[in-house]
Amino acid sequence: MTRVERNSMIAGIIGLALFVIGVLLEPRQALTSYVFAYATVFTIVLGALMQLMMSQVTGARWFTVMRRIALGISGAMPAVVVLALPLFIGVPAIYSWASPATLPHATQSLVERKVAWLNVPFFVVRGVVYLAAWVLIDGIVRHWSLQLDGLVGMAAADATRRMRRLSALGLVVVGLTMTFASFDWLMSLDPTWYSTVYGVYVFAGGFLAALGLIAVIGRVASRAGASLDGAVTPEHFGALGKLQLTFVIFWAYIAFSQFLIIWIGDIPLDSSWYVTRGSGSWGTLALIVVIGQFAIPFLVLLPRTTKRRPALMWLLGILLLVMHVLDVYWLVLPALHPTGIAFSWLDIATLLVVGGFATSFASRRARAVRALPVGDPYLAPSMRYSEP
């Protein structure tokens, strides 16, 4: 058992104990915090899976040396599936649409019209479908990726081509299921509000955090004597930085599109979501996220030289991860505390549960995997990669 594996396992167990106490003391707070923690983690894991498939579809050679890092992150998928359990068990406590009778009269009639979609059995069935799709796709990607280690020549080329085709299909499936999962698990926290771009927003944040995590692990793994020493160079960090810059802008673009349309429409039902999240301490948090997830990374990633410094990319990766946590916090918790941030010890405890167990499981799985995809025909060009 490695140090990471053990420590994160301990963190998970401590978190779980606290979470159980929390559920007994204040179930609504504990379970809503759990939604926040769960959404933070599952978006990162899915982001890594998407980057895996995206690099296959686009034929990104620079990423081949870093692919096993993404594979390591997406290896947490089975843990993510198991960790979804409290979400399904806690539906009545988390989601107000599960008990429309308790809602104010005005919203009640609106929510009752959505009952065909928003009802507990269908919610659980959909959730099982999403999780099954993810674990299946992750399983196939992982299986084929590991199988490639033992192949050479034409067999390796064929396997790569097959993986590319699967990835194209997988991206569509994950894209759709992730959109619907974020509608179900996050957007329905405010059952009267809706935004069609919401799923893309959640994806963009998670994908960006996954790229940040890849940079963090990449930096740690490429230090002298580590598993990727000599394979991952500043050239690769430069390319990763470009991708991060793209998605920093993409995230800001999506976030702003959603905001602008609602702001300019100025319809109470739509804008109430932003009024809650834009006033008081929630507004301050929103500003922090905009600065930390857009302004700072944008300016840092703009020059060529900064992207090529592994240490700086490590720091930026940490920033992106922290901002992703705050971003999801800002999405989820106002549903419970509309008047302002009400920090709870359960926010940390739930993050320990989901983050700890997922990390522990992923690193345990990564132990059995080679640090580089040795059978990949593009590995040699990837190691030689130099930024244009």
Added chain:
Amino acid sequence: MREIRLLAEFDSATKLVAAVERLRQEKYHDLETYAPFDIPELDAALGLRRPRLGWFVLAVGIAGLAAAYGIQWWANVHSYPLNVGGRPVHAVPAFIPATFEGTVLAASLASFFGVLLVLRLPRLWSIEDEVPGFYRASIDRFWLAMHTFASEHDRAHAEQMLRESGALRTITRMGSEWQSVGRALVIAIALVVGVSACSDRIGQGFDWKRMRRQPRYQPYGSSRFFGDSMAMRTPPAGTVPREAAPPTFDTTAADATTLLRGGDRFHVFCAVCHGVAGNGNSVVGDNMRPTPPPALTSAPVVRLSATQLYAVITDGFGRMPAYAAQLTPADRWAVVTYVQMLQRGAPR
């Protein structure tokens, strides 16, 4: 500035890189290389740094941002404030899309024109263009160019070193790029002045209508001047046209000049439909289906006499229009001669 250019041709990239390294050791820094493909070692050998265009692009991008935001602010807040459904006049979120576009537009234009500026493009002419064989720099040869030498001795020394580095040949050229740039500038200014002299306000600034309304007769118009009220006059009896058609022409006795003239006219007027070889193969002919122009080498056409061919050209036949207006009688006979030559090998 009149410059001396020393050019050297190499047959391998390795030799070129070695020559560049050697020259730079000897403090020759004004080097330019031409190669058919990218040579990564060459950048290091030439001591090329990364371009600093980024700063320029950033500055222009920020200027674009400020300009786009400024225009919107000026229009919506200062010049023409409108209350749109109670939204603030200074509506920051609504200004952002255009501000973003303005930034991107300015930055991309800056990088596009910045590259042209840094590379001094477009280059209409350079001394290298006049060196025979220089074009092989884009096929299989590697060229090195140097200019601005301190002295003739300096130049000779460089030439010596190029020879030692394995240059196939060295060439010294004199000239000035500024001459050609100056020439292009003069022409451009003249064009601008010339074009700007034309007014586009037809009928307003200049009286074009007066030119259109000249006193003249329209075809088939009536005339009050002549007794028979006809505007078009019949030529007096016995008038001979300046180009009278020779009634007959011995095509078999035609000289080479006639044949060449016939071929020339044939290619201009006939080949578009009947094909260059007269066999009816042409794009226009294909599009005239179901009644395509016949092959001039086909039996029915071959059987026609020279006079009949002449008549067809003069008056037209079927879908073929008359060519009397385009071809003088002598030219028509020349074309007939050429057509008969094409028909020589055809079965009768």
